[in-house]
Amino acid sequence: xxxxxxxxxxxxxxxxxxxxxxxxxxxxxxxxxxxxxxxxxxxxxxxxxxxxxxxxxxxxxxxxxxxxxxxxxxxxxxxxxxxxxxxxxxxxxxxxxxxxxxxxxxxxxxxxxxxxxxxxxxxxxxxxxxxxxxxxxxx
Amino acid sequence: xxxxxxxxxxxxxxxxxxxxxxxxxxxxxxxxxxxxxxxxxxxxxxxxxxxxxxxxxxxxxxxxxxxxxxxxxxxxxxxxxxxxxxxxxxxxxxxxxxxxxxxxxxxxxxxxxxxxxxxxxxxxxxxxxxxxxxxxxxx
Numbered sequence: 001x002x003x004x005x006x007x008x009x010x011x012x013x014x015x016x017x018x019x020x021x022x023x024x025x026x027x028x029x030x031x032x033x034x035x036x037x038x039x040x041x042x043x044x045x046x047x048x049x050x051x052x053x054x055x056x057x058x059x060x061x062x063x064x065x066x067x068x069x070x071x072x073x074x075x076x077x078x079x080x081x082x083x084x085x086x087x088x089x090x091x092x093x094x095x096x097x098x099x100x101x102x103x104x105x106x107x108x109x110x111x112x113x114x115x116x117x118x119x120x121x122x123x124x125x126x127x128x129x130x131x132x133x134x135x136x137x138x139x
Numbered sequence: 140x141x142x143x144x145x146x147x148x149x150x151x152x153x154x155x156x157x158x159x160x161x162x163x164x165x166x167x168x169x170x171x172x173x174x175x176x177x178x179x180x181x182x183x184x185x186x187x188x189x190x191x192x193x194x195x196x197x198x199x200x201x202x203x204x205x206x207x208x209x210x211x212x213x214x215x216x217x218x219x220x221x222x223x224x225x226x227x228x229x230x231x232x233x234x235x236x237x238x239x240x241x242x243x244x245x246x247x248x249x250x251x252x253x254x255x256x257x258x259x260x261x262x263x264x265x266x267x268x269x270x271x272x273x274x275x276x277x278x
Contacts, residue, residue: 014255014258020201021160026165030176037167037232039225040165040225040230082254082255083254084252084254085253085260086178086179086251087243087250091251104225106226108226111230112225113226115221115222115223116153116224121153121224
């Protein structure tokens with residue numbers, strides 16, 4: 001599947017405000033077909049540029065403190081189809097085609113697999129793959 | 140329209156991780172019917188509790204440094220229908236019924252009214268209301 005965005009893109013004509021969260025902005029990832037929200041990650045300017053250059057969603061991992069092209073190890077990459085920003089230029093909404101059975105490292109299609117029911121987080125769907133096979137871990 | 144969630148709810152049985160962003164977590168607001176992503180705001184623990192108690196989405200405004208029930212002045216409140224959290228307990232996805240013609244202070248249905256086209260943010264839809272009437276300002 002060919003990314004819709006690829007190659008060098010001048011980012012100075014589409015400014016984003018990276019100053020509100022220590023150089024990061026949240027990026028909401030939504031399935032371009034089903035409209036399901038799959039995950040939320042954070043980008044710094046380098047991750048944003050990398051996303052534009054490659055056409056694959058690339059975050060800055062806060063826990064690992066480094067760039068993180070989603071799916072680089074699992075193969076479950078996120079192919080960019082459309083990008084929107086919000087009225088304050090400080091958040092991205094990215095429509096994607098998600099490769100593979102799920103984006104969540106816990107084995108689910110979406111990271112939002114638990115719903116609030118009677119005051120508790122309840123798993124509301126079944127896993128779509130076994131993360132221990134994909135990531136070599138049980139989580 | 141009656142909020143789906145209302146009244147006191149014990150939050151200790153559904154922990155969220157407020158430590159990654161200085162006491163805040165991002166909350167993605169999605170239209171429960173159209174599945175359109177309407178906006179992203181931030182909640183602290185008090186805003187989260189207030190959202191649960193009232194059934195109306197309540198954020199912590201970073202610019203005004205105070206609690207902010209969305210729509211309190213405009214009437215464009217967000218009625219909570221369903222809440223999900225992600226695998227890391229550090230992000231919320233809230234399905235809502237949005238009261239009024241739009242959630243965006245700039246006059247649009249969604250804050251994400253600009254798309255990336257040929258390296259520029261292009262307004263991709265028409266405003267749905269006049270914010271100068273609602274907010275008494277031209278923005």
